[in-house]
Amino acid sequence: MTHARALRWRVFACAKIFGTALVLMMAAPALSAVSEAEIKAAYLYKLASFVRWPDSAFVEPAAPLRICIAGRPDVYHVVDGLTRGQDAAGRHLSAESVNPARPDTVAHCQILYLGEGETAVPAMLAQIAQAPVLTVTDRAGGTHGGIIEFVLVGGNIRFTIHRQSSEVHQLVLSSKLLAVAVSVEP
Amino acid sequence: MSTSGGRLFRDYRMTTGVLAVLLLAVSLVLAWQAERQAGLERSRQINVQAQILAEGVAGALAFDDRSTARELLNALELNDDIQAAGVYGAQGEMIAGYVKQGDPLPRHVRPHPPAIAGLALSVVEPVTQGTLKLGNVYIRATVEPWTRRISRYFGIGAVLVMAALLVAALGASYSSATAANQRLQEEIAAREAVESQLRQAQKMEAIGQLTGSVAHDFNNMLMAASSGLELLEKSADPQRTERLKRGIREALDRGARLTQQLLTFARRAPLHREVFDIRQRLANLSSLLERSLREDVVVEYDLDPALWAVEVDPSQFDVAVVNIAVNARDAMPKGGVIRISARNLDRAINGADAVSIAIADEGGGMTPEQIERAFEPFFTTKGVGRGTGLGLSQVYGFVHGAGGTVAIESRPGMGTTVQILLPRQEHAAPVAEPEPAIAPADDAPVHWRVLLVEDDDAVAEFVEQMLDELGCTVCRQPRAEDALRSFDRAAVDLVLSDMVMPGMYNGLEMARELRRRCSDLPILLMTGYSSAANSATGEGFAVLSKPFTMATLAAQLRELMSSDG
């Protein structure tokens, strides 16, 4: 059993070293457990614990914390799996897939991941304006302008943080989050 | 005593032993307590370290940031107390870690509070963010090595051990001191026993000496008296008779003085304290004194005319003066002057006024050793038969009995002065009553009928003759019972009885009975014992102390008859 775990560990490490390219090239089912989508989904899921939203972000006190994924159904599926039955910041978590073509559907999200489709992104960001939504864009997917941006550093998926932007959106980011960001832009 | 003493030492030794052990036990408990405190403190420190690491590593675990985790561990690595540290993921897999010392990092960990395993203290702290479980951190710290801990306690430990040893040593030395003390006590007791045996032996020797010399003296006196009487019977020359009579008298005086001295020494002589004037007393004594001395010895008087009165037994006073004067005479074999001086001294005896009587001679003097021993009974430098060594002891007994003091001042070849201090009597001396022994009583014959009760035939005969001489009619009864049975008040004017008699009643009991029957009957009791005399006078009976002269008897009878009617 320990041997099996050690093997998985090594596989996981390799996946990181070779990055998404390798993942994209090889559609082997053995690697799907550590795919780029899975890593990003896990990050999105975990982000909920490192951010504080104002009460105005929720329509009602018992409202769930929604993680909305635009345009990456694979990521959505993983997040949906991770969040099922889970809590963060005292709320149930829920995953939603939003349509990039319909920016009006994103106003009730707390985390909005814009994974691809750079054309629709400006409209969606504009729709959100200064609403308390943690926007996450993905440079690998060609999207920009989110409070948090996934970047690829040395084959690892990391992120940068735009602090000013987070303040504009009335969000408080944990210092632990800032500590692990590749860069924190003002 | 020695067994209880032994138990005592064992007790001391045990007590101090227990004390020392207690001291050590208390210090061990204190050390253990301090050790435990230190251990808890260390656990707390390690726990805090683990919490800090868990806080710091949360982001890195959440977002797979190995380098951040590594940096945090590097910071921890600077702490020398931490042997190993590791960061584990949510699945329990190790993300990063280091080992500086000891066992490798465990593959998998589960959260647990600080726990000691072997020489290490390890803790696993969960890493969480809100409700999100991100993994665990593991920290292993060195437990302070025994050597370091022991060296920490060594100083205080050494002091404590020394204190315990000191207590034990003190206890041991105390018990040995007590043992030594007890041995000393036992030795002292043994020595005292030996000393008392020695004293007893000395006393026996002294009594032997006394018996010898007293017998010798008495023999001489009896010899003198009986041969004198024999010669008297054969002699017709009045001058010679007179000389013989004087010789007999002197011998008898000496005998009386000797018995007086023996009684004083035995504290048996009846005491008749009287207030009197020393001047007068010495004047009356002078003729007797001159008779006791030799022609070549001259007595000079230097008496303060305003001497205070004293209250002592006058006859004992006389004997004391004669004893000192006789000693002075003996010290001057070629003759010389005896100076008797008397004067008042303010606050001389313990702050009380006293009369001093000093008797000085021009004799050979005494050595300091002789002065020191002179008052001891039977101490004499005169050969057997010449001195009994009781003269000064009588003086001492008399003076101390009277509440006074006596001292000898002398040096060899420089003469001797014996000074007597007698306490002053505040009441003035009564008008000097004529002394029956010296001043002859009124000689008119009396015609009283006397009942004489006396068991001793010789004494009875003698007393009977005396009474006869005085003009009395005597009826003698040898036993008290007989006297009581045949008693007839009408036939008796007075009763003269011995006190110590064999039979159903003694003299005092008979006297009581007679007084009960006839309260107006004059009774005179005779005795040579002071205790008997005291109990009789205590009951109001007149007492005549033996031996007595005819003059004393006559005076006593006259006084009794005149006061009784």
Ligand SMILES: Nc1ncnc2c1ncn2[C@@H]1O[C@H](COP(=O)(O)OP(=O)(O)OP(=O)(O)O)[C@@H](O)[C@H]1O
């Ligand atoms: N005046 C004195 N001068 C020198 N020595 C004296 C004088 N008075 C006493 N002593 C010494 O003290 C001793 C004791 O005297 P103490 O009168 O007690 O006994 P004693 O004279 O020897 O015998 P006792 O008086 O019974 O006949 C004498 O033997 C003598 O040595």
Ligand SMILES: [Mg+2]
């Ligand atoms: Mg003498």
